[in-house]
Amino acid sequence: MSDPSNETPLEAEACTVAFKEWAAVCDALCDGKVDLILRKGGIHERRGKFRPEHDRFWLMATRFHQDAADLAPFLRGSLPTPPPEGVVRLPGWCQVRKTWRISDEAELEALRGRHALSDETALQRFHYKEPGLWAIAVKVWGPEAPVEIADSPQYGGCRSWVELPGLPTAGLQAVQTHVPH
Structure with a gap:
């Protein structure tokens, strides 16, 4: 485990992309409890399938479909x-370290503890429609306090990626990850 305290985000300009994820998963990422996102895709994804389109993004905390039993x-x-009410929380900013497609459910066992989903939920998502999941390993950067912006209809719906007004990443601090690799 490296000490990220002296690292700085690669993107010191403004970031205009957010990745919608359950608030509890966002908090786990921003607290360094996990470093991996598992994703199948949302109803409004292109052709109904998730694609890892961006390598840098804000986390957009949502409660849509969030259930403690799935964690x-x-x-x-x-x-x-x-x-x-009327506010969207962006608790952190991510740089993707690695993205890969999980095509064997046995690989999920090896990733336990690195992602925020329960074993049952990860398996359920893996087998939904067709076997497979995307895994996204991230480095997380956090502001002193979560960024909050006004909610907008364009942020709604069951989709992973949303466009944001440009939000600066300068001054973010690297999150120390406490996940064994």
């Missing part, structure tokens, strides 16, 4: 407090 046991008691 890994070590996260079930940590559902975050929602932001005020």
Whole structure:
């Protein structure tokens, strides 16, 4: 495990992309409890399938379909407090370290503890429609306090990626990951 305290984000300009994810998963990433996102895709994805289109993005915390029972046991008691009505919370910014397609369910066992989903939920998603999941290993950067922006209809729907107004990444601090690799 390296010490990221002296690292700086590669993108010091503005980032205009957000990745929608359950608030509890965002918090686990921003707290360094996990470093991996598992994704199948949303109803509104192109052709109904997720694609890892971006290598840098803000995390957009959502509660859509979030259920504590779907989280890994070590996260079930940590559902975050929602932001005020009409506000969207962006708790961190990510740089993708590696993206790959999981095509063998046995690989999920090897990734336990690196992602925030329960074993049952990961398997359920793996087998939904056709076998497979995307794995996205990330380096997370956090602001002193989560960034909050006004909600907009363009952020709605069951999709992974949304366009944002350009939000600066300068001054973000690297999150120390506590996940064994």
